[in-house]
Amino acid sequence: MRYVLILLVSIGNLCHAQIPDGFTPLFNGKNLKGWHVSRSTHQGTTPNFHLEEGAIVASQQPYGQGGLLMTDQTFRDFELYLEIKIDSFANGGIFLRSNEGGSAYQVELVLPGGTGDLVGERIPVSVPAEAKDREKVWKAGDWNSFRIRMTGEIPHITLWINGVEMWDVIQTKNDFIAGATEGMIALQCHWTAVYSPAASKGMPLSSWRPGATHRYRNIAIKKL
Amino acid sequence: MSTINKITIAFALIMLIANRLSAQEKKTYVNSIGIEFIEIQPGSMVVGKFQPTTTKFGFIEQYMTKESGDMGIPVLPDSDYALSEELSKRDALPGFTVTISKSYYIGTFEVTQAQWKKVMGTNPSFFQEGKVSNADQHPIESVTWNDVQAFIKKLNKLEKGKAIYRLPTEFEWEYAARAGATDDISWSEINASAQIAKLTTQPIGQKKPNAWGLYDMLGNVWEWVDDYYNEKIFADPVPPKKGKEHVLKGAPFYGDVKNATYMTHAGGPGSKYDVGFRLLMELVESGKPKAESR
Numbered sequence: 394m395r396y397v398l399i400l401l402v403s404i405g406n407l408c409h410a411q412i413p414d415g416f417t418p419l420f421n422g423k424n425l426k427g428w429h430v431s432r433s434t435h436q437g438t439t440p441n442f443h444l445e446e447g448a449i450v451a452s453q454q455p456y457g458q459g460g461l462l463m464t465d466q467t468f469r470d471f472e473l474y475l476e477i478k479i480d481s482f483a484n485g486g487i488f489l490r491s492n493e494g495g496s497a498y499q500v501e502l503v504l505p506g507g508t509g510d511l512v513g514e515r516i517p518v519s520v521p522a523e524a525k526d527r528e529k530v531w532k533a534g535d536w537n538s539f540r541i542r543m544t545g546e547i548p549h550i551t552l553w554i555n556g557v558e559m560w561d562v563i564q565t566k567n568d569f570i571a572g573a574t575e576g577m578i579a580l581q582c583h584w585t586a587v588y589s590p591a592a593s594k595g596m597p598l599s600s601w602r603p604g605a606t607h608r609y610r611n612i613a614i615k616k617l
Numbered sequence: 618m619s620t621i622n623k624i625t626i627a628f629a630l631i632m633l634i635a636n637r638l639s640a641q642e643k644k645t646y647v648n649s650i651g652i653e654f655i656e657i658q659p660g661s662m663v664v665g666k667f668q669p670t671t672t673k674f675g676f677i678e679q680y681m682t683k684e685s686g687d688m689g690i691p692v693l694p695d696s697d698y699a700l701s702e703e704l705s706k707r708d709a710l711p712g713f714t715v716t717i718s719k720s721y722y723i724g725t726f727e728v729t730q731a732q733w734k735k736v737m738g739t740n741p742s743f744f745q746e747g748k749v750s751n752a753d754q755h756p757i758e759s760v761t762w763n764d765v766q767a768f769i770k771k772l773n774k775l776e777k778g779k780a781i782y783r784l785p786t787e788f789e790w791e792y793a794a795r796a797g798a799t800d801d802i803s804w805s806e807i808n809a810s811a812q813i814a815k816l817t818t819q820p821i822g823q824k825k826p827n828a829w830g831l832y833d834m835l836g837n838v839w840e841w842v843d844d845y846y847n848e849k850i851f852a853d854p855v856p857p858k859k860g861k862e863h864v865l866k867g868a869p870f871y872g873d874v875k876n877a878t879y880m881t882h883a884g885g886p887g888s889k890y891d892v893g894f895r896l897l898m899e900l901v902e903s904g905k906p907k908a909e910s911r
Binding site: 458494584594600 | 666667668671672673675676677678690691692693697700704705707708743744802803816817839848849850865868871875876882883884885887890891
């Protein structure tokens, strides 16, 4: 019986892609130690980031309110590795060098749409980037790995999806508020509803389909 | 009672009400540092009423024409829209009534770098001269809640016998920011009155004031208030006695129409350069505060 169990665990580990050599885990797979929810982002301040089967699951809470889960630490020059499984019609993203209010560079996570594109959140991006070849390597409805390298005061950023380089861009200036050269890694769950119809009609429902989730696992970093 | 007397009494009543209304707009006070205040009259408001919106295409609907069609916005199965209605009803909150029983004075503007320098002799702001122009008229930022308490302590010494200063409570702040509005503020009104979608702080008083003459209640810098943060979407009727952080109101200069509303109930620490404050003042008359200090 014990051998069967060991065998099963081994198979399980083989199915889970592993953190690359030289990387330090940012997520322990057991709780959200080392992470916090932003209390000052417009996405929402009460999102439901919780754990299921060793992965972080992002969903709205209450209805229509998203949010950001951020690392407690800030990072300047780094390589980030993580695995992602996303529902369609749910707009999230990996925020890079984010401030507490969620102003950051963002690698988009949205299907259908520009998953893997480099966009700005509350700041412009001097040199945006598109992951044009993403579909060639994408595993639909499954886990996909992202590796992001970011260095320099004027950022130089490279993205690999499932080990294949999607783009490599050098910005023409530092776009960050206050010329920031470091910030937090954050995971985004998009908002859809405003507090009252008196404000506006909010976002299209397809920005985060009711009940949709994004999942993240094997999150690790290498400081450069 | 004669008809003439009745008309006279009615006229007097109308004048009384009109005076009260104009007092709401006009009764101001400038202290020795040059900080201007507006008197806020008592009243009530509903806080934390949550009526989450449910539409197919959201704000983009207003740009849709017959020619443009759905503009590439994905259409979900009908069951998703039905579910959104259900979840919206499930999570809606009726809010609660808050009564402000005493008048108070609140800063017409956020406290500026020049005013902070006058009182403290220092300037912790990130966006100083060189990074922005006319920095003296930009709001003070990069101040913690405790830094603000030190400022208030010093200002209270300087103004002893004339006025007592403190941070507004969240409800005093929101009541002044709403300026009589019962529902949420519209996005067009936010764009007219709030410094948002910017990359630096902005000089105070550049946008449209609210109905009671207060500037930059929304946008420019987050504003510290007196209360501890409850880690919830909206305030509780009674704020917590303890907490890790204090409440932030008003949204920052890089904020969005989504959160630049007086309903937003955020929490510290913020991002340093996006956090400032405005003051509440109680006038002292014949040695005693006019309104009771908390």
